[in-house]
Amino acid sequence: MTTDTTTTDTAPAAPGSGTPLLDARGVTMRFGGLTAVRGVDLTVNSGEIVGLIGPNGAGKTTFFNCLTGLYVPTEGEVRFRDKVLPPKSFKVTAAGIARTFQNIRLFANMTVLENVLVGRHTRTKEGFWSAVLRGPGFHRAEATSRERAMELLEFVGLGHKADHLSRNLPYGEQRKLEIARALASEPGLLLLDEPTAGMNPQETRATEELVFAIRDRGIAVLVIEHDMRFIFNLCDRVAVLVQGQKLIEGDSATVQGDERVVAAYLGEPLENDPGAAEAAEVEAAEAHAAEAEAADAEAQAAGAQATDAEAAEAQATDAEAAGAQAENPTDTAAGKENDR
Numbered sequence: 001m002t003t004d005t006t007t008t009d010t011a012p013a014a015p016g017s018g019t020p021l022l023d024a025r026g027v028t029m030r031f032g033g034l035t036a037v038r039g040v041d042l043t044v045n046s047g048e049i050v051g052l053i054g055p056n057g058a059g060k061t062t063f064f065n066c067l068t069g070l071y072v073p074t075e076g077e078v079r080f081r082d083k084v085l086p087p088k089s090f091k092v093t094a095a096g097i098a099r100t101f102q103n104i105r106l107f108a109n110m111t112v113l114e115n116v117l118v119g120r121h122t123r124t125k126e127g128f129w130s131a132v133l134r135g136p137g138f139h140r141a142e143a144t145s146r147e148r149a150m151e152l153l154e155f156v157g158l159g160h161k162a163d164h165l166s167r168n169l170p171y172g173e174q175r176k177l178e179i180a181r182a183l184a185s186e187p188g189l190l191l192l193d194e195p196t197a198g199m200n201p202q203e204t205r206a207t208e209e210l211v212f213a214i215r216d217r218g219i220a221v222l223v224i225e226h227d228m229r230f231i232f233n234l235c236d237r238v239a240v241l242v243q244g245q246k247l248i249e250g251d252s253a254t255v256q257g258d259e260r261v262v263a264a265y266l267g268e269p270l271e272n273d274p275g276a277a278e279a280a281e282v283e284a285a286e287a288h289a290a291e292a293e294a295a296d297a298e299a300q301a302a303g304a305q306a307t308d309a310e311a312a313e314a315q316a317t318d319a320e321a322a323g324a325q326a327e328n329p330t331d332t333a334a335g336k337e338n339d340r
Helices: 060-067 089-095 112-118 128-133 136-156 171-183 201-216 228-234 252-256 259-266 274-327
Strands: 020-031 034-045 049-053 075-080 097-099 189-193 220-224 237-242 245-250
Touching: 020 060, 020 220, 034 049, 034 060, 034 075, 034 220, 034 237, 034 245, 049 060, 049 201, 049 228, 060 189, 060 220, 089 097, 097 171, 112 136, 112 171, 136 171, 171 189, 171 201, 201 220, 201 228, 228 252, 237 252, 237 259, 245 252, 245 259
Parallel strands: 049 220, 049 237, 097 189, 189 220
Antiparallel strands: 020 034, 020 075, 237 245
């Protein structure tokens, strides 16, 4: 009972995809006695858009945090461009991976332009003394950063709001600003954590087009999302996490048609589910009880009909006797028949 959410306007072909970019192997993350992510393998190739889906609590954001250095995996390793990523988020950003967050994290009291400039810090070469002395090199680097930041704002459609405070932007534009800030670090891979959460259909469609445009710039994308239509229209491949483990990975049609994915989202029992036999026994017992109740009801109805028939027959006999007496009246008193 799957629902095909794909539409006719499918994702454009990924340009030049195929070269491994991100390679996560056996990633496991434990918090005390809780295993949030268990042995997850995932590869993202250059020029590719990969989706990561799963029910709430499946471990998707925890897995993202392991990829970006916010968490150090308990087991496994993460390679980017065939190099093991360092367990520091700023070093991961410098290596070429940028991300957005499920909950928007902008600098509310900074302008739109200043927020994007913050994302440029890993690509500037000027150090502390350069910033203090403010020599010609510093001014050239600052001008270059501003120019690049304005290009990114125009790219996401916020160029006309560069001087606005970020807190004054509508929700959808704050999402765009966060993406622009991530792009300012010039990543090879962009991780998006629920980029369309809280958006209306028009904003969702605009975000879909923006992600395609990012991919067309040669940036691979790994995206977490609960909007299935968005994911299946957007992604070249989709991986499904359930209870911290990868359940299946494949194209949209393969994932949508897998009964385990349907069960994970809808809670339907599978044929090999340990609880399926018990559920079948309960269902059979309920059916047997219903049949017994129906049989009792039929027996009671049959008994009632028989009683009614007997009563009707007795009434008919009484009526016949009364009619016969009326046709041949006799006086039961002695000697009355000759008394004239």
